[in-house]
Amino acid sequence: MNATVQCPPRAATLPLHCATRLKRTLRLAQAMRSRPIGIGRTLLATTLIASAALAATQRAYAAGPEQVAAANTYRVEIRNFAFVPATITVPAGARIEWINRDEEPHLIVSTTGAFKASQALDTDDAFATTLAKPGTYAYYCGIHPMMVGKIVVR
Numbered sequence: 141m142n143a144t145v146q147c148p149p150r151a152a153t154l155p156l157h158c159a160t161r162l163k164r165t166l167r168l169a170q171a172m173r174s175r176p177i178g179i180g181r182t183l184l185a186t187t188l189i190a191s192a193a194l195a196a197t198q199r200a201y202a203a204g205p206e207q208v209a210a211a212n213t214y215r216v217e218i219r220n221f222a223f224v225p226a227t228i229t230v231p232a233g234a235r236i237e238w239i240n241r242d243e244e245p246h247l248i249v250s251t252t253g254a255f256k257a258s259q260a261l262d263t264d265d266a267f268a269t270t271l272a273k274p275g276t277y278a279y280y281c282g283i284h285p286m287m288v289g290k291i292v293v294r
């Protein structure tokens with residue numbers, strides 16, 4: 141009994157099963173070669189989708205906060221009447237996002253008016269702003285002014 145059949149090296153003398161295997165290998169090689177373009181397209185598509193998602197942050201949160209895909213987004217959670225973390229340091233141009241995990245409404249107000257205040261955020265509501273210029277941005281909750289936080293933009 142001989143289970144393994146050797147394929148000869150020359151294509152001209154290939155038995156049928158070897159020719160089939162060679163074709164399969166060539167097809168695989170072609171697929172591998174075209175893959176980088178495929179990945180490039182996927183990344184581009186992902187970027188476009190991410191841009192669209194920025195406008196739909198609150199919808200994204202419905203699916204879970206880890207699905208907010210934008211790479212330059214930094215999240216501050218509101219828990220037990222506190223901003224967590226109370227201070228974050230982000231690069232210029234970063235998008236900062238607050239999400240209210242309390243049962244009480246909260247709203248985000250810049251101490252200096254550096255960014256537009258949020259609406260009152262109900263449970264799991266989110267608000268975001270983008271800070272382009274380096275500096276320190278203090279903010280507080282418009283309903284509970286003892287709740288304070290700080291964003292340091294580098």
Ligand SMILES: [Cu+2]
Nearest residue numbers: 246281283284
């Ligand atoms: Cu509050």
